[in-house]
Every structure is written in C-alpha cells, then in structure tokens.
Amino acid sequence: MIDLIEQSKLETLQLLPFWEPEEILIHAEPAGESNMNLVLRIKTNRRSLILKQSKPYVRKYPQIPAPIGRISVEHQFLTRIEHDQLLAAMSPKVILFDPEQHILITEDLGKSLDYTSIYSGKRSLKETEIKSLVDYLNQLHALDATGFPENLDMRRLNHEHIFQFPFLEENGFDLNSIQPGLQEISLTYKTDSHLKEKLAILGDRYLTSGKILLHGDYYPASWLDVPSGIKVIDPEFGFPGEAEFDLGVFLAHLDLGQQEKELAESILSAYQRPYDLQLVQQYRGVETLRRLIGIAQLPVDLTLRQIQSLLETARNLILN
Incomplete structure (x- = not known):
C-alpha cells in the first residue's frame, strides 16, 4: 500500500496509476478538515478531483485504531445510490476505486x-x-x-x-x-x-x-x-x-x-x-x-x- 500523507509530493501522486494519458498533476492540497481519512484535492491539466485514502487509524486521532476497509463501504454506498436521481444529485460521483490502495477518487464538488x-x-x-x-x-x-x-x-x-x-x-x-x-x-x-x-x-x-x-x-x-x-x-x-x-x-x-x-x-x-x-x-x-x-x-x-x-x-x- 502506498501510504499517502497530506504533504504528498506531486511526483509521488503522479506515479499512481489513476491518471489519463498525458494527464499532468499541477497542484495537491488537503480538502477540508476530515476527521477519519486523508482527503486531498488534486488539480491536473484536465480536471479537479478529490482523492480519499483510509488508514488503519483515525486521521484526527492517530492513537485510535480504525477499520481500513471503511473506504470500501463508502464506495459501495455511493455506487448503491447512483441510480437514484435525487441521491445522486446530492452526492459526489465516483471516478475510481482502488481497494488495494484503499483509495477512492470522486468528482470535486468545488471548494465549499x-x-x-x-x-x-x-x-x-x-x-x-x-x-x-x-x-x-x-x-x-x-x-x-x-x-x-x-x-x-x-x-x-x-x-x-x-x-x-x-x-x-x-x-x-x-x-x-x-x-x-x-x-x-x-x-x-x-x-x-x-x-x-x-x-x-x-x-x-x-x-x-x-x-x-x-x-x-x-x-x-x-x-x-x-x-x-x-x-x-x-x-x-x-x-x-x-x-x-x-x-x-x-x-x-x-x-x-x-x-x-x-x-x-x-x-x-x-x-x-x-x-x-x-x-x-x-x-x-x-x-x-x-x-x-x-x-x-x-x-x-x-x-x-x-x-x-x-x-x-x-x-x-x-x-x-
């Protein structure tokens, strides 16, 4: 598992096998105050995305262990509701899920x-x-x-x-x-x-x-x-x-x-x-x-x- 951190360098993120051909990462920053997971806003030359990675602990309280598989539950929840028009409109769209890296990438709803x-x-x-x-x-x-x-x-x-x-x-x-x-x-x-x-x-x-x-x-x-x-x-x-x-x-x-x-x-x-x-x-x-x-x-x-x-x-x- 690639253990990403909030200050992950663009070179490290660029190596992840998620990007489209000739897609270049321009900027990465923490996306809000997430209690449970690492959450990054990543801007490329083509789009803006939210990358979330779960760890075997709570991000805000690293001394508290937490199930690393929680990101899979979030993925299943978002894919379960994507066929409901109202729920889908009120939720971020899933772009990619990597269970081995415990990473979920969704659309960026914008800085809010x-x-x-x-x-x-x-x-x-x-x-x-x-x-x-x-x-x-x-x-x-x-x-x-x-x-x-x-x-x-x-x-x-x-x-x-x-x-x-x-x-x-x-x-x-x-x-x-x-x-x-x-x-x-x-x-x-x-x-x-x-x-x-x-x-x-x-x-x-x-x-x-x-x-x-x-x-x-x-x-x-x-x-x-x-x-x-x-x-x-x-x-x-x-x-x-x-x-x-x-x-x-x-x-x-x-x-x-x-x-x-x-x-x-x-x-x-x-x-x-x-x-x-x-x-x-x-x-x-x-x-x-x-x-x-x-x-x-x-x-x-x-x-x-x-x-x-x-x-x-x-x-x-x-x-x-």
Whole structure:
C-alpha cells in the first residue's frame, strides 16, 4: 500500500496509476478538515478531483485504531445510490476505486464550506436547506439495503465512542481543557447507573442490523454548502439499520447548533416512513451527550449553563 500523507509530493501522486494519458498533476492540497481519512484535492491539466485514502487509524486521532476497509463501504454506498436521481444529485460521483490502495477518487464538488458554522449559534438553516436534508433521508431510507455491508467494525468503533467512552468516570479525557467546569458536570452523567443501563440497551440495538440503508453519520460536517444546493458526503459509517438512528443524530445536531426548537417537529412531519418517536429521541439524547462530554468534540459556542441544560434535556430524552 502506498501510504499517502497530506504533504504528498506531486511526483509521488503522479506515479499512481489513476491518471489519463498525458494527464499532468499541477497542484495537491488537503480538502477540508476530515476527521477519519486523508482527503486531498488534486488539480491536473484536465480536471479537479478529490482523492480519499483510509488508514488503519483515525486521521484526527492517530492513537485510535480504525477499520481500513471503511473506504470500501463508502464506495459501495455511493455506487448503491447512483441510480437514484435525487441521491445522486446530492452526492459526489465516483471516478475510481482502488481497494488495494484503499483509495477512492470522486468528482470535486468545488471548494465549499460544510454546515459546522451552525454551532456558532449565529446561522439558521433555511427552509429550503431543511427540505433538502429531509428529502435525502426520505429517498435513502426507501432504498433496499439487501446485501449492503454490515459495517460492524466501524459500528463497533462508533459504539465505543457513542455509548461507552463518554460515560467512563476515568477515561483520561480532561473536559476542563474544553471548558472549565465541564469535567465536574459530566460526573452527574458518568455516575448515573439508570442512564448507563438505558445506554447499554440502546447501544446493543445500534449494533443490531436492520433493513434500512443509513448514512450513519448524518450531521453538519457531512453536509456541504455548494451553489447548486446541499451535497452529502462521508457515508463510511453507513449500514443497514433503523431509520431512527439517522433521524436522532440529525435532530441532536440541530439542538447543538441552537436551531429553532420547532424544526424538529417539522422534520419529523416531513419524514415519510413510519418511525418510533421514543427511539428517535433516545438516539437524539445520546448523540447530544457524547458530543458534549466525549472525545468527538464540536466547535460549539455555548456557555457552561447552556451545556448543562442540553445535557439534562438529553438525559431526559433517553430516560423518558
């Protein structure tokens, strides 16, 4: 395997057997803040492409091992949805996949920002943006997930960081380095035995396969804001499961982004498949908790009092 890095020289990239005859690489640079994989924007004398390579660890946290085969899941997800007009229009087109090098090359959607700016509390999602995001889930969840990879290795990694690590009293992660006082507040949830019992049940349910194709990581960093509309990327956590997981994660990040509370009701009203509201709310709650007291932190602009309020609401969603 050719181990590419973010500062890979053009000479090294040019040697890869992916380019057309007489295609010359002109420039390469990191394409955004990818948490999981190496992602490069490569410009040639003919086109601009996105090259993604998975490694046996998390790019942002190299000390955390991660399944290197996740790039294959992303490839299968993108090829599974390419025959659906709406989903294809909202996703990058696959150009080439090399399983031996764990490299996926897709079209370049252009330099754009994701939607993590909503965490500042100063950006409100537009009605058209919400509609597009709900339409994507409606179409995706209507697809037949038969034969799609179980993606259990990635789910086990996610399971640890959603349902377990944030709730360990001694996990080596000092939350006071994120916000003074947060470590002490987190102990309320790390020592709540009833909450942890519910989380264990919910975590087991997350690991159980279902019949609906999920994106698996449906949050603002997976949504790109481009002139032609929202694009959805990074489906490497995709798996056949329960729709409530995607919905719960979606709603949790609207809460974390301080969006209008009425948005949740409008989203659930526009969602077209039957769903278990209690289960949606439980996934919503645990996603909120893990983002505030786990290692997968977000650039939220919240006071300690606001964080405490969100944490308490999230616990109530899980327990009630």
